[in-house]
Amino acid sequence: MPIFQERLRVSWWAWPLPLLGAGLMAMQVHMGNPGLRAWLPYVVLMPLAVLGMVWLGRVRVRLSSDEIHVGKAHLPLRFVGEVEVVTSDQKRKALGPELDPAAFVVHRPWVGPMLWMELTDPDDPTPYWLFSVRDPERLKESILKAKAGELAAVAEGS
Numbered sequence: 001m002p003i004f005q006e007r008l009r010v011s012w013w014a015w016p017l018p019l020l021g022a023g024l025m026a027m028q029v030h031m032g033n034p035g036l037r038a039w040l041p042y043v044v045l046m047p048l049a050v051l052g053m054v055w056l057g058r059v060r061v062r063l064s065s066d067e068i069h070v071g072k073a074h075l076p077l078r079f080v081g082e083v084e085v086v087t088s089d090q091k092r093k094a095l096g097p098e099l100d101p102a103a104f105v106v107h108r109p110w111v112g113p114m115l116w117m118e119l120t121d122p123d124d125p126t127p128y129w130l131f132s133v134r135d136p137e138r139l140k141e142s143i144l145k146a147k148a149g150e151l152a153a154v155a156e157g158s
Contacts, residue, residue, distance in 0.1 A: 006062075104131075
């Protein structure tokens, strides 16, 4: 059972532009080839625009009691070190001059804040994860609580 789960869907305000673009392209083909098959570009391009927007919003962020998943990547919480919230204002700097090329990054421009997680696995060359999430404060608190519970379970087992 996930402690935290969020899908990074494309915001409603981003949908009209691709749909309008697909409609305009279909209209151009229609104008160049009128007749019985004039409906074909609409039938092909409009669903492609919708599928493209759904595909862009397919990334999920999920936290369980011992692991965090971002998209297809997953990381055991025992390898998570420091966790910081990157606000919308700090995002440009974090993705620009401060970005380590070896970092794991999942950026969605329609999601404002991000979460920065340090990795403590000595065998992993990735220094940190930086990923978009709509509610980074709640995820940070959930990660810290899950880690505390995990550390308490390890201490009890010793």
